[in-house]
Amino acid sequence: MENIQSVHTQVIQWLDELVPFIKRSLSQVLQIEEKAHRQDLVTNMDKEVQDFLVGKITESYPNHMIIGEESPLPPLNENREHVWTIDPIDGTANFVKQSDHFCVLISYYENDIGKLGYILDVMNEDLYYAIENEGAFLNHEKLTEPPEISLQDGLISVNVREWYGKECFGKLSQESFDIRYFGCGGIDSIHVIKGKFAAFATSKSGNWDLAAQLIFAKELGLKASRFDGSAITYLDGGDWVLSNKGTYDELIEILKGWHES
Structure with missing residues (x-):
């Protein structure tokens, strides 16, 4: 087991450098490529940021497993005593098109237990982090649990282009206060964490x-769960929701219809 406070101190230093x-890089010419489709972008900075973080982790912890968006997925059935996940630039399209509303996501798990989580809102220089059993923080100030928000009173974040035309989207639009979407899961999640959004859901x-x-x-x-309410772990992908607990039950009843509409 690693000394969690020591690991945390190192990650803070790495993110300060980033x-x-x-x-x-925003004043330089970016190298932009398409991945699955024309709205799914990757830049040289995605790769350079990941390389920077992988280098830092490997230098300090050469035996740790690293799962990064811009590299092949390692075998997950191997020893998972120490696992890092990295999304070097979450919201790459925003990074390219807006120079805003993107972030860096990092997590550290030991034996499948989440120890450290980070969301770096780069342009605002706001660092959100969570430490197991110690709470969540914004720039070293402890965050409080968001007050309960009902679905009727809450703003819900979903990908409108992806969801438009689905029956569950129409129902969600009617039953929530309104729909919002930043186009970056980390930034949308920050708004749930701070109680500004009632939920963020992505397919x-x-x-x-x-x-x-x-x-x-x-x-x-x-x-946090899958759309059908089943448990989700850090090894999973696909559909998931991050929700205020006052919204969750009503939201899941609607989201269960996602795959049927």
């Missing part, structure tokens, strides 16, 4: 998209 590095994700948020959920009394 902020000016990423911001400088497509990799485990690097959700591993950090699962630790925040545990520390802040939020609910």
